[in-house]
Amino acid sequence: DSYRSLAGYHADMDRLAAEHPGLVRTFALPRKSIEGKTVYAVEIAHDVDAPEDGRPVFLMMGLHHAREWPSGEHAIEFAFDLVRGYGSDDRITSLLKKARVIVVPVVNVDGFEKSFNDGQLVDLRGIDEGGTGSILATPGNAYKRKNCRMADGLAPFANECALASSPGGFGAGVDLNRNYGGFWGGPGAAAEPVQATYRGAAPFSEPETQNIRELISGRQVTGLITNHTFSNLVLRPNGVAPDTTGPDGLPLGDPPDEAAMKELGDRMAAQNGYTSQHSWQLYDTTGTTEDWSYNATGGYGYTFEIGPDEFHPPFPEVVDEYLGAGEYAGKGNREAFLLALENAVDPAAHSVITGKA
Ligand code: 0X9
């Protein structure tokens, strides 16, 4: 009926596990957030409690960026869909016998809580003694982007985590989608803590990105989607163009799996009606989730930029865009996600490189 709060996400994950023992389990990621909150994952698979059995893992994430509310909703709705389909839908049942699916709907728990509470947590007007005026122009925190890493050298009000980091690049916090260890420190990420795309003090300096690193390094993640909003895009690595100079002094070139990753990206885009493109065609980025995960593990990774033009569209539109209903008839993310899961089960089966397609 409406966007989930952080507590709502946790309650739904717990309920899924409680109602479907053997199929669903929840677990805590190893590092607590900057503010000490636990970050939860839900895992869905046939015989989910069986010891590690070599099944590939498909990872679905949302809400690296606090304000991008639909990104968590689409992630958790996919979990619900898989649970509903297990035992009743042959395709889903078969996929869940061959792979494990892990969903982390809220990566940036601290930031999301601030954004969702939309400025109700703090009223800074009384303490605007620095006289910047910009505080008054930022009445709510719904548009907060980054995490809650507070930084030395910033005025006390700018160190308030509840502040939006944009517009105006205002406020402390690390951009979690610039903090991964892939091309960290390169173009398209800021070195100054106040900036909206601040990369952090070092690669993986943040507990929230460490969580995802541990998850991907400890399991066999052969495919992932990290959801963001907005612009109706399916983005694939890399975040910098092939003529960019790499660490060896030579141009990076396209990723070795470019042809296969393009083919899957295009097939997903045919399902959701988005545009499939290289990440760098949007703009340069470094330190992003899938630039690290793909280059570190070879598992395919995509960013979905959900929705045409809003961070917080009316909730019924978010549901329709997931299902492919209403004005999104026939163009839903559900089917695109299933293609990604299918590919993660057997990457070679769909590869234009192996020719088995
Ligand atoms: O800038 C970002 O992090 C993403 N856009 S957003 O509006 N959600 O902030 C785009 C990232 C694109 N680059 C890669 N995924 N490599």
Ligand code: ZN
């Ligand atoms: Zn984003």
